[in-house]
Amino acid sequence: MNLELNGKVAVVAGASRGIGLYIARSLAAEGCRLLICSRSAEAIGQAEESLKTDGADVASIALDIAESGAGEQLAEAVSNAFGRVDIYVGNAGGNRRKDFVDTTETDWHEMMSQNFHSHANCSRAMIPLMRDAGGGAITFISSIFGREAGGAGLSIYNTTKSALISLAKIMAIELGKDSIRVNTVAPGSIRWPGGSWDKRCISDPEAMAEFVSSNLPMGRFGSAEEVADVVCFLSSARASWISGACLNVDGVQSKSLI
Numbered sequence: 001m002n003l004e005l006n007g008k009v010a011v012v013a014g015a016s017r018g019i020g021l022y023i024a025r026s027l028a029a030e031g032c033r034l035l036i037c038s039r040s041a042e043a044i045g046q047a048e049e050s051l052k053t054d055g056a057d058v059a060s061i062a063l064d065i066a067e068s069g070a071g072e073q074l075a076e077a078v079s080n081a082f083g084r085v086d087i088y089v090g091n092a093g094g095n096r097r098k099d100f101v102d103t104t105e106t107d108w109h110e111m112m113s114q115n116f117h118s119h120a121n122c123s124r125a126m127i128p129l130m131r132d133a134g135g136g137a138i139t140f141i142s143s144i145f146g147r148e149a150g151g152a153g154l155s156i157y158n159t160t161k162s163a164l165i166s167l168a169k170i171m172a173i174e175l176g177k178d179s180i181r182v183n184t185v186a187p188g189s190i191r192w193p194g195g196s197w198d199k200r201c202i203s204d205p206e207a208m209a210e211f212v213s214s215n216l217p218m219g220r221f222g223s224a225e226e227v228a229d230v231v232c233f234l235s236s237a238r239a240s241w242i243s244g245a246c247l248n249v250d251g252v253q254s255k256s257l258i
C-alpha cells in the first residue's frame, strides 16, 4: 500500500521519547519531513539527531505546548523550516493519578493544559497552513480511557482524554469542507523500552504478569510501533474517508462496544 506520504510535512508534538518518537520515526520512514517538539531542549535535540542518523529531514524546537502562544510558535517554526504543514500529531500527554477528592484546582488546570488545551491550541494554529496546503490530517493521541471508565484515581486523565475525542469530532465536522481530516487514536497499555509500563514490568514482574493475564486478552502489551503505524495510516491519503473517528489500538483491552 502506497501511503503517499513522501514529501509531506508533519508536526509531532511531544516526540522526544516513547510513542511520539516512534510516530516520528514511522512518518519519516514514509518520507515525511518533520518538525518535532518537547519541553526538554536536550531530549528533543537527541531525538532530532537520532532521526537524522536514520536519514530523516527533521527540525526540532524546545517548546512547552501547554503554554499560551505555543500554537503560534509551532506554526512559525514549521513555516520557517518547511514552508507548509500537512499533518499534525498531538501526542504529548501525561497522567496525575489521585482520588478526585484530593485533586486541586492546580492539578486540573495543569493537566487540562498539558493534555487538552495544548492540542486544541496547536492544531488550531495549523489550520490556516493546512488550508494553504489544500488539506491536512490531524490526529490526537487519546487513550482507551478517553472512551470508557479507567477507574478510581483517573478522573483527570479520563476527562482530558475524553475531551480530545469530543474536540476531534467537532473539528472534523467543521473542517471537512477544507479537506482537513481529524481523528483520535486510543491506545491501550503500550510498553516501550524505558516507558512507564516497562519500568513497572522490570520492578514488579509478578504483578505485571498478573495485570497482563487479567487485562490484556492477547497476552502482551502493545508496542509503540503498533500505535505509530496506525497514526501513519490515518495521516495518509489511504485514510481519506476516515474523519471524526476514534480508533482503538489496544489488542481488545477495552470493553466498550462503540
Ligand SMILES: NC(=O)c1ccc[n+]([C@@H]2O[C@H](COP(=O)([O-])OP(=O)(O)OC[C@H]3O[C@@H](n4cnc5c(N)ncnc54)[C@H](OP(=O)(O)O)[C@@H]3O)[C@@H](O)[C@H]2O)c1
Binding pocket: 013, 014, 015, 016, 017, 018, 019, 020, 037, 038, 039, 040, 043, 063, 064, 065, 066, 091, 092, 093, 094, 114, 118, 141, 142, 143, 144, 186, 187, 188, 189, 190, 191, 195, 196, 197
Ligand atoms: N504508554 C501508554 O501505555 C499509553 C496508553 C494510552 C495513551 N497514551 C498516551 O500516549 C501519549 C504518549 O505516551 P508515552 O507513554 O509515550 O508518554 P511519555 O513517555 O510521557 O512521552 C510524552 C512525550 O511528550 C512530551 N511532552 C509532554 N508534555 C509536553 C508539553 N507540555 N509540551 C511539549 N512536549 C510535551 C515529552 O517530552 P518532555 O517531557 O521533554 O516535554 C515526551 O516526548 C500520551 O498522550 C499518553 O497519554 C499512552
